[in-house]
Structures are given as C-alpha cells and as structure tokens.
Amino acid sequence: MAMSQLKTTIGHGVDDIPSTPGKFKPEKSSPFFFNRVRWYTSLSKLTLWFFLSLCLLLFLFFASPSSSPPRRHLNGGAWGGPDWERRVRLSARVRATNKAGHTVLVTGAAGFVGTHVSMALRRRGDGVLGLDNFNDYYDPSLKRARQKLLERSGIFVVEGDINDEALLKKLFDVVAFTHVMHLAAQAGVRYAMKNPKSYINSNIAGLVNLLEVCKSAVPQPAIVWASSSSVYGLNSKVPFSENDRTDQPASLYAATKKAGEEITHTYNHIYGLSITGLRFFTVYGPWGRPDMAYFFFTKDMLKRKQITVFEGPNHSTVARDFTYIDDIVKGCLGALDTAKKSTGTGGKKKGPAQYRIFNLGNTSPVSVNDLVSILEKHLKVKANKKIMLLPRNGDVQFTHANITLAERELGYKPSTDLHTGLKKFVRWYLSYYSGSKKKTSCSWKLDLQWACYGQDRFFKIYRPEKI
Numbered sequence: 001m002a003m004s005q006l007k008t009t010i011g012h013g014v015d016d017i018p019s020t021p022g023k024f025k026p027e028k029s030s031p032f033f034f035n036r037v038r039w040y041t042s043l044s045k046l047t048l049w050f051f052l053s054l055c056l057l058l059f060l061f062f063a064s065p066s067s068s069p070p071r072r073h074l075n076g077g078a079w080g081g082p083d084w085e086r087r088v089r090l091s092a093r094v095r096a097t098n099k100a101g102h103t104v105l106v107t108g109a110a111g112f113v114g115t116h117v118s119m120a121l122r123r124r125g126d127g128v129l130g131l132d133n134f135n136d137y138y139d140p141s142l143k144r145a146r147q148k149l150l151e152r153s154g155i156f157v158v159e160g161d162i163n164d165e166a167l168l169k170k171l172f173d174v175v176a177f178t179h180v181m182h183l184a185a186q187a188g189v190r191y192a193m194k195n196p197k198s199y200i201n202s203n204i205a206g207l208v209n210l211l212e213v214c215k216s217a218v219p220q221p222a223i224v225w226a227s228s229s230s231v232y233g234l235n236s237k238v239p240f241s242e243n244d245r246t247d248q249p250a251s252l253y254a255a256t257k258k259a260g261e262e263i264t265h266t267y268n269h270i271y272g273l274s275i276t277g278l279r280f281f282t283v284y285g286p287w288g289r290p291d292m293a294y295f296f297f298t299k300d301m302l303k304r305k306q307i308t309v310f311e312g313p314n315h316s317t318v319a320r321d322f323t324y325i326d327d328i329v330k331g332c333l334g335a336l337d338t339a340k341k342s343t344g345t346g347g348k349k350k351g352p353a354q355y356r357i358f359n360l361g362n363t364s365p366v367s368v369n370d371l372v373s374i375l376e377k378h379l380k381v382k383a384n385k386k387i388m389l390l391p392r393n394g395d396v397q398f399t400h401a402n403i404t405l406a407e408r409e410l411g412y413k414p415s416t417d418l419h420t421g422l423k424k425f426v427r428w429y430l431s432y433y434s435g436s437k438k439k440t441s442c443s444w445k446l447d448l449q450w451a452c453y454g455q456d457r458f459f460k461i462y463r464p465e466k467i
C-alpha cells in the first residue's frame with residue numbers, strides 16, 4: 001500500500017468509528033471497506049496482545065517467590081524474604097555446646113569495635129547477628145573487608161540503618177535477642193563541625209529508634225552501648241570518674257553521647273530496659289578507624305608527608321588514655337555477661353531495672369608526641385611534624401580514666417601498653433595495605449616487599465635516609 005493511500009485509509013477509519021460498535025453495518029460496496037476492516041482487525045489484535053502480555057507480566061510478578069514477603073532496599077542492600085530470614089536465624093543461633101550463650105544483635109558490626117566484639121562473641125559460641133549501614137564516613141572498603149572477616153566466622157551482617165524501624169522490628173520478630181550491643185554511631189570529634197546533622201541522625205534519632213523497638217520487644221533485650229570519654233569534656237579533675245560532672249562537652253559528638261546517656265536513662269526508668277553505657281577512651285588497634293590520629297599519622301608518615309601534632313597553651317602536653325582494642329573487647333564482654341535482664345513486657349515496666357555506666361580506659365595517658373615517637377620506632381620512619389596549638393574544634397587537652405568501677409563490676413583489667421598495641425597495629429596495617437593494593441599501583445611493590453621480606457629489607461631498599 002502506498003503511503004498516501006495508507007494515510008487516507010486511516011483518516012477515514014478514525015472518523016468513521018461509530019460510538020456503538022455493534023451497530024456498525026459494513027457497506028459491502030464501499031471501496032474503503034476492506035481497508036477499514038483490516039485496520040480494525042489489527043487494532044483489536046494489538047489490544048488483545050497487549051492485554052495478554054500485561055496479564056502474563058502480572059502473573060509472573062505475583063507468582064515469583066521473592067514477592068512474598070517483600071524485600072526492602074536500603075543503601076544498595078536488601079532485606080526480607082525466606083533466605084534472608086534463614087541467614088538471620090542461623091547467624092544468631094547459639095552454639096549447642098554453649099548452653100548459657102547470649103543471642104546478641106551487634107549494631108555497627110562492620111565498624112572497628114563492632115567487628116572485634118562480634119568475633120570474640122562468636123569465638124566463645126554466642127549467637128551474633130550484625131547490623132551496619134556501611135556509610136562512607138571513612139573508606140567503606142575497610143568495612144567490607146571486616147564484613148568478609150565476620151562472614152568467614154559465620155556472622156551475617158545485615159545491611160541497614162538503625163533508623164529503619166521496620167527493619168529493626170523484623171529482626172526482633174525473627175530472633176528473640178537476649179542482648180543488644182549497640183556500637184553503631186557517628187564517631188569522631190572534629191568531623192562534627194563539618195557534618196553536625198549526621199551526629200543527630202545516628203547518635204540521637206537512631207538510638208531512640210533502637211530503644212523504641214527494644215522496649216516493645218518480647219522479651220526485652222539487655223542493652224550495652226558505646227558512650228565516650230568525651231562526655232567529661234572540659235573537666236580538669238583527673239582521673240575521670242563515672243560520677244564526675246559531664247555537663248561541659250567540647251564537641252557536638254560529646255554532646256550527643258551525653259544526650260545518649262540521658263536518653264537511655266529515660267528508657268530504663270520508664271520501660272524497664274536494662275542499660276549499660278561504656279565510656280570508651282580513644283580505642284586503637286588492628287582494623288582500626290582511618291579517621292583517628294594514630295591511623296592517619298601512620299599512613300602519612302609512610303608517605304613521608306607532614307603530620308600536624310597538637311599541643312596545649314604554653315607548649316603544654318596534649319594526651320590521651322589510648323586503650324587497646326583487645327582490652328575494650330574484654331570490657332564489652334564483661335558488660336554483656338553481667339547485664340541483668342530487662343524488667344518490662346509489652347512496653348510496660350514491671351520493676352526496677354539495672355542502669356550502669358563504666359569507664360573503659362587504660363589508666364595511663366600518653367602524650368601525642370610520645371605516640372608519634374612510638375610510631376617512628378615501629379615504622380622506622382622519622383616523622384615530619386608540624387606543631388600546632390590545639391584548635392577549638394572539639395578536642396580536649398587530655399583524657400585519663402579511673403577504671404576502679406569497671407575493675408570491680410566487670411573484671412576489667414587492661415593489659416596492653418601503647419608501645420605493644422601500636423606494634424600490633426603497625427603489623428596489621430602493613431600486611432592489610434600491602435595485600436589490598438595488589439596490582440593497582442607502583443607503591444604496592446614497596447609494600448609487598450615489606451610484607452614479604454620484613455621491615456629491614458624494605459628499608460634497605462627504599463628508605464631514603466638512615467634514622
């Protein structure tokens with residue numbers, strides 16, 4: 001059919017369609033009759049095929065196994081469905097040989113402390129389910145590497161946010177957690193100047209969301225959570241004791257942790273949730289956080305980059321009660337083991353519930369200058385230091401923990417000094433970053449030789465000057 005003829009035929013057809021198709025009487029003698037019928041036939045065929053395809057698509061959608069129950073998507077992750085629930089249950093299952101084991105939900109499980117605590121719990125046979133939103137506050141690939149480590153130990157890390165109420169409720173529907181180890185938080189004291197809302201979102205809103213779900217859970221879990229040494233703020237009395245004032249925070253981070261202590265107290269008071277807050281003192285070690293000074297000093301020193309070392313007014317010392325991760329883990333496990341059951345049911349308190357706060361520090365502060373000297377020894381690199389007056393952007397000049405209470409109640413006894421702890425950290429750092437840089441850059445070659453042949457050989461080849 002010629003194009004002009006087709007246009008004419010269609011033009012006629014559209015105009016001629018009667019409002020009541022049944023009343024349509026074909027005019028056999030019309031020269032346009034056959035074209036018109038063919039056009040109507042193909043239109044109805046098209047409609048029929050479209051309708052059938054739609055039915056098929058709808059059928060496939062509703063009949064597919066993943067459509068019931070629904071899967072939810074978060075930050076690229078997904079949750080829900082029978083397979084997911086099976087993994088959640090399996091991960092949270094207490095080992096048969098550990099009759100008194102806990103069933104623990106660890107929030108922030110792919111974080112530094114979260115990973116170590118989860119592994120330690122798993123090693124002794126507790127059931128552990130991880131939760132982490134894998135945000136990009138620092139390199140998420142490190143969090144993914146920690147996740148792999150956890151998965152190798154049979155720990156499933158659910159990808160999701162503590163602000164997702166539906167997800168938290170689902171987790172408590174699937175597993176009757178006896179404990180929650182709440183470590184998910186927005187960390188870092190200086191970053192609060194850049195992104196204040198992230199602190200409110202995680203450390204306040206997220207905490208409240210978690211407590212809301214825990215208060216309604218049956219049974220209610222006991223909660224152990226990470227507060228911070230930063231709540232002591234600008235206090236000058238040392239060492240810091242749990243009953244010292246905590247009303248002079250120097251950073252928004254500190255303020256949100258302090259708020260967390262008050263908020264958890266409220267939930268303890270009203271709903272009978274068993275609460276233990278742990279004030280961590282500058283935790284460091286293998287698999288640590290790249291935003292912390294000991295970590296980025298190491299990185300920069302190896303690259304021969306300048307590092308900024310803070311000092312107080314009149315060249316006074318800035319110091320921290322640096323605490324090694326293994327000691328912190330022992331403190332966390334001690335807190336979980338001594339936590340009493342929550343006393344509420346159905347969101348109602350049935351009796352007074354345990355409320356505790358402990359310092360988990362090392363009790364021997366070390367100046368940042370000494371921290372750098374120790375790193376120089378382990379790395380065999382002379383630091384290129386720029387000394388700067390401690391900026392007023394969240395830092396406090398010193399921290400020092402009194403740990404008498406934790407010693408007595410939790411059996412907490414830190415045993416790793418900074419020299420030993422940093423040695424372990426440096427060993428991990430070198431092996432981790434030599435392994436993960438494989439074939440990506442020429443600097444990998446340097447690191448690999450270091451890892452393969454040891455530090456001496458590495459420095460014999462590459463160190464530009466003798467230290």
Ligand SMILES: O=C(O)[C@H]1O[C@H](OP(=O)(O)OP(=O)(O)OC[C@H]2O[C@@H](n3ccc(=O)[nH]c3=O)[C@H](O)[C@@H]2O)[C@H](O)[C@@H](O)[C@H]1O
Nearest residue numbers: 187188228229230280281282292293294308309310368395
């Ligand atoms: O105990 C806590 O509750 C907190 O500990 C940690 O905070 P901080 O003790 O401040 O650790 P971190 O930043 O490593 O600085 C260490 C030292 O290096 C100094 N510092 C820092 C940076 C720099 O460029 N130069 C420098 O001298 C700096 O002045 C400081 O004296 C956690 O990050 C925080 O999330 C929280 O958990």
